[in-house]
Amino acid sequence: MSEASLGQSYRQIYRRRLAVLSVLVLALGLSFLVDVATGPSIFPLGELLRGLVDPSSLDQAKSVILWDVRLPYAIMAVLVGAALGLAGAEMQTVLNNPLASPFTLGISEAAAFGASLAIVFGVLFPVAIQTYTVPLFAFLTAFAACMIILALSRTFGAGAHAVILFGIALVFVFKALISLVQFVAEADALQQIVFWTMGSLGRATWEQLAIVTCVLIVCFPFSMRAVWMMTAMRSGEAQAASLGIPVERLRLVVLFRVSVLAGVAVAFAGSIGFIGLVGPHIARLALGEDHRLYLPGSALAGALILSLASIASKALIPGVVIPIGIVTALVGVPLFMTLIVRQRHRL
Amino acid sequence: MSEGLRIRDVSAGYGPRRVLHDITLPQLQPGTITAVVGPNAAGKSTFMKVLAGLLPSGGEIVLNGEAYLQRSPSARAKLVGYLPQSIPAGSGLLAYESVLGAYRMTSGSQDAEPVERVFRMLDLENVALRPVSELSGGKRQLVGLAQVLVREPRLLLLDEPTSALDLRWQIEVLRIVREAVEQRDAVALVCVHDINLAMRFCDMVAVLSEGRLLAAGPPSQAITSETLKTGWQVEARIENCSLGYPVVLADEPVRGETVVPMP
Structure with a gap:
């Protein structure tokens, strides 16, 4: 290989990966439109696009269906998928664990516990802040779970397999705590908690969408600022530290970000599994591990999977919307097991 | 100005466990390679981590007149290149x-x-x-x-860079490292297990055993039958090959004395 061709060849690979990233964007746009168009009543494409540009072109009923039901639902699928995909990718890098994700390490379950606490004891807070107490509690418990995982890994010098086992233990602990909260909850609160445990986009509101959007807008640039440090982390902790990267601080900052992303996603959409695991793996296969492309790719892949799952949740049983957490779990478990088999040499 | 590397009274450990005890080396000159050798668990990798600033330590470590470990990690990374063992x-x-x-x-x-x-x-x-x-x-x-x-970098710290390489590349790597240090007046410390490689291609040898410095100096002075007996617990001879370079020939483990257990 000649002197010039090595750099040129790499730039070709990089351009090809950029093209794949663009295809992901297009696929997500298409999936989003299909998600909005499908449901108990189908929007023809022309009518849908007209309704999006000019809401007054639709009759009152269709306008309500499009703007108050379909759009919040479809946008929430994209945002929550992106948040979970990004969170999973960052976790896998800083914990050097291909099986790490908010769901597999109990972070989502912890957030669901925080959310259920906020629901049950929400009456204690002023009405004006009650919309924010659920995501805030979800974030706090998710962050606490991240810190527990980190502390256990450090204390016992745990390898990848042990971290997953700690995560499974946390899932059981938080499941038990959620059951305890359910046990003492009033009937109304109990119904809401059950919604969280199944994972559903059905209650998405524009206000919630604004909160998730803000979180993504704040978190994503911070993630992208650290892409070179995160890329260097893939060469091992010792190598990263010798490059001047404050490994411990980076890990703490990233886990804080993961807690915010997972907390807000779980607070509004419930416990949706496997997106944070599968999204990054798809991105890794398609785009490699250069984090300049891997991080946005993971967010896009997560968004695309959840958007497709949203379509599937409406299409599997005509007239019925299955909670999306059930769909992602049914698709995610075989994928998760495939990953374990493929990654067994690293565990 | 290139003065090389000064290492005096360096001690370090992991928590309460002290692994390195008052290591002092002769001044390591610019453009030279120093081999760090010793039996298993001698503290070689810990020594490298200390010099790379990855482990806190006591003592004096000065590169070209500057206590570079005081620098911020990112500023230090411009001076020091560290290759971990794995x-x-x-x-x-x-x-x-x-x-x-x-x-x-x-x-x-x-x-x-x-x-x-x-x-x-x-x-x-x-x-x-x-x-x-x-x-x-x-x-x-x-x-x-x-x-x-x-x-x-001005200081290269290579922890067993040749352990997975074939014979040709063991020599090539040390040749490339020599070129790099000579071109930039840099200092290299290289952990190796192969004592003959160290003696043949390095300017200085530092022998560590149980976290202490056993000997340091030019290869023929640092590696002696006595050092091999004390450090590695082997009876060995040092003979000259046909080109005149010293070669270690290990005969047998030392009998009747405490053998350092393998980790």
């Missing part, structure tokens, strides 16, 4: 990306030429665009070395 096998980064990342992190430069040059130097061009996880242990080790060399 390179993770699971990285999905392309070899080229892993070296490019190391270069960008320390130089901030967009120039790709130094990256390409180091791949040529280590004859890695054919594997440059393959994921690190698909490379053999030897090639991975060379990619790790490329990550160090591309930064053109």
